[in-house]
Amino acid sequence: MYDFTHHRPASVDAAVAALTGADDGKIMAGGMTLIPTLKQRLASPSDVVDLGAIAALKGIKEEGGAIVIGAMTTHAAVAANATVKAKIPALAHLADGIGDPQVRNRGTIGGSIANNDPAADYPAGLVGLGATVVTNKRQIPADDFFTGMFETALADDELVTAVSFPVPEKAAYAKFANPASRYAIVGVMVSKGPAGVRVAVTGAAPCVFRLAEAESALGGGFSADAVGKVKVSSDGLNSDMHASAEYRANLVSVMLKRAVAAAG
Structure with a gap:
């Protein structure tokens, strides 16, 4: 170096x-x-x-009906935390599936979202749960935080200090992982709670996105049958050595059904 x-x-x-x-x-x-x-x-x-x-950037607390996680909190700490497991088990499950034990014990939630890798798990967790990113300057809704491949709304002198997750009524995360890296070829987070019904997809496109058709379908009844006819277009999806755009489009539908079934 x-x-x-x-x-x-x-x-x-x-x-x-x-x-x-x-x-x-x-x-x-x-x-x-x-x-x-x-x-x-x-x-x-x-x-x-x-x-x-910076000790102030580490730790997990319950505050005002939300789970607030410090930016320097590791994936392993999120996965093992009793409050997260009790209040948002889908988030603990997501964190426990990131990389391998070495990555989970070094990688942090703040670093992950600030990097915004298109195949990372946390972007789907934040958008799918309607989280808010707290920085040294402001609060940014997750929908506005992730702006493109490896791009976020952070200014040059802005640091993520915490992420606040509203506690949902139900939620689940389903991922089809690359067997070598454990990155998401496709990952889908679904939730129903204070932020309404939300469906977020990672790994499939250059940036995390919400699946509006699935959200509308689940609004009429939160069940795997409700999203059985949801079809995902391959337009704009990633196509690489791991999976074609068409394969990823099909995986989104499959992971969506699995996530809804797990949440329900």
């Missing part, structure tokens, strides 16, 4: 100051994407701002 200056601030304000003071600074959460990128010399930032020492 190329030389860079490493910062390990103890507060969000110090992290923002280090980031804005750098010529070309990068934030590091768990490092699951950034470190391999640096090692392969695909990036050469002047500074790396490591968030690992």
Whole structure:
């Protein structure tokens, strides 16, 4: 990797100051994407701002009818947390299916959503549950946070500090995983709760998206039979060495039915 200056601030304000003071600074959460990128010399930032020492960014709490998860909370911590398992078991299930144990014990929810990999699980979790992303500057609805492949609504000097999930009446996540990486070839989160009926799809397209036809069908009755006739177009879906667009379109329908059945 190329030389860079490493910062390990103890507060969000110090992290923002280090980031804005750098010529070309990068934030590091768990490092699951950034470190391999640096090692392969695909990036050469002047500074790396490591968030690992900021205790305020870690932890899970129940607050105002929602589950609030700090940005530096690992996937393993989300999967094992008793409150998450009791209130939003679908979210615990999603976190427990990310990568392998090494990834789950290093990767963080904030790092995952800020990176917005098109095959990541958490974008479907946030959009499918109607979550809100909390930053050092504002609160951003999940529907507005993910803007494109590896792109989000975050400004250059903005950090994710937490994610707030409203507790649904019912929810489930179903994923067809790549057997090597465990990334989602297609993943579908469904929920019914304070944010209404929501269906979010990851892995199938360049960015997470909601499936409006499925939401309408489930609005008339939350059952696998209700979405039995929902067809997904392959237009605009990803096509690569792992799966064609047509295959992914069919997988969305299959994972949708499985998720609804699990939630119901």
